[in-house]
Amino acid sequence: MYIRNQLTAVTLAASIALTATALMAADLRVGMNAEPSAIDPHYHNLGPNNAMAQNIFSRLIEQDEKQRLNPGLATSWKAIDDLTWEFKLRKGVKFHDGSPFSADDVIFTFERAPNVPNSPSSFGTYTKGKTAVKIDDFTVQFKTEKPFPLMPQDVSNVHIISKKAAEGATTADFNSGKAAIGTGPFKFVKWVPGDVILLAKNPDYWGDPVEWDHVTIKTIKSGPGRVAALLAGDVDFIDNVPPTDISRLSKDPNVLLSQGISNRVIYLHMDQFREDSPFVTAKDGSKIKNPLLDVRVRRAISKAINRDLIVERVMEGVAVPAGQLLPEGFFAVSPNMKPEKYDPDGAKKLLAEAGVPDGFKMTLHGPNDRYINDAKIAEAIAQMLSAVGIDTTIETMPKSVYFKRASGGGPNKTPEFSFILVGWGAGTGEPSSPLKSLLHTYDKSQGFGASNRGRHSDPTTDKLIEEALATVDDKKRSDLLIKATELAVGQRLGIIPLHYQVNTWAARKGISYKARTDERTVLNLVSSSK
Secondary structure (H helix, E strand, O other), X not given: OOOOOOOEEEOOOOOOOXXXXXXXXXXXXXXXXXXXXXXXXXXXXXXXXXXXXXXXXXEOEEEOOOXXXXXOOEEEEEEEEOOEEEEEEOOOOEOOOOOEOOHHHHHHHHHHHHHOOOOOEOOHHHHOOOEEEEEEOOEEEEEOOOOOOOHHHHXXXXXXXXXXXXXXXXXXXHHHOOOOOOXXXXXXXXXXXXXXXXXXXXXXXOXXXXXXXXXXXXXXXXXXXXXXXXXXXXXXXXXXXXXXXXXXXXXXXXXXXXXXXXEEEEEEEEOXXXXXXXXXXXXXXXXXXOHHHOHHHHHHHHHHOOHHHHHXXXXXXXXXXXXXXXXXXXXXXXXXXXXXXXXXXXXXXXXXXXXXXXXXXXXXXXXXXXXXXXXXXXXXXXXXXXXXXXXXXXXXXXXXXXXXXXXXXXXXXXXXXXXXXXXXXXXXXXXXXXXXXXXXXXXXXXOEOOXXXXXXXXXXXXXXXXXXXXXXXXXXXXXHHHHHHHHHHHHOOOEEEEEEEEEEEEEEOOEEXXXXXXXXXXXXXXXXXX
């Protein structure tokens, strides 16, 4: 089902009547699967938040649909020595309130981004170890203690906010609109959580002219509900088309589909730091030393999962089985790592070798409104694990609750759960992003392990990641990232990859969109044929 010609759009045959209720061409109505947990662009390093932020705020460096870097609020950048990157800023840019953009806003942004209170997943992974220095109003330098070749990639993941509007502001001030003052293509108008987000055209946008005067974003969590809204003419454009509807919509002459593989891997994180894990017990419910600490048990879990079946049955063929952090075609992907083969007998053998021949009991926690078919994936995994003796129950919940608990719901703000389903999109377009956030030893002060909810820790892996981050030569850096991935994922199973998402958007006839590897719905890039 997955369209192999990855970033293409197709229109085929059937009928609906969308034009009768369509709005004027200057207004766009969008049905979205997930809403952000905040309008604050630094509160939560999460896909829906980052996508929404891109509509309101700009970055020093922007990314196109394939995550290639383009000038944004910075017109140029270069390394001027081993420890210094210099960015020349765009002149004449104004924030939505009319105030001018300058280096002061950049400095303020990079000081605030890693320090937002109660952040479930910090932007420290992109900002730590970098000191922003103002040279003049339109020149900023970033200083590092070691050579850092990925500075442009990291910088392209941080949205710039207004010092004037946001100094002393809370996340609530962004959510209300008081501090949500950006330089992006749209101005923030209103957010009714669980219902609608309203945006208005920024006539002074520094980039290409914005086509839509007003955008109404409706939160429609139900996949069939989004499709029904499109077919009824209630919305013009939807994201996250359910795999079960793709074939039907592809035959409709009044619908345009855009589809492509993403940078997001869906994976499992396991408690690797507590001997007494809160949601793991013996078969009779009594306490047991956490078996997830044993790599043989983690390997058994991986072998017990039939990835091909999940892709075929749960994902309706619209996904790709995963064996590492990024799919083929991205930088520093290992040629040696393939998806683990389904081997239930091998799984049982490993459990016996690990001293739990009869298995154990545990709970798999996950979101039910974040990833494509996330709750169904959790159900399938629970059945597969139970079949090899690991009696697995599931508990799913809205992402607004899930991520807070998964990151810091335990004692002393440690991760609460033992075994979780989650996903990661590589914001940098290469594996340093998931390596340093998911698999490096947790170190808040250095920005490492910000989303390491299993607390995987290995000094050799850490050393490889840190060396890669300081290696300027692309070939050498690639080799180091591949070694780190092969060790942390392939040998140690710090996480267990399941599959890569393939994402599909749908629009009424006359509206088009280029599928993006970062999965984002960037509203000024939704275009109409006039």
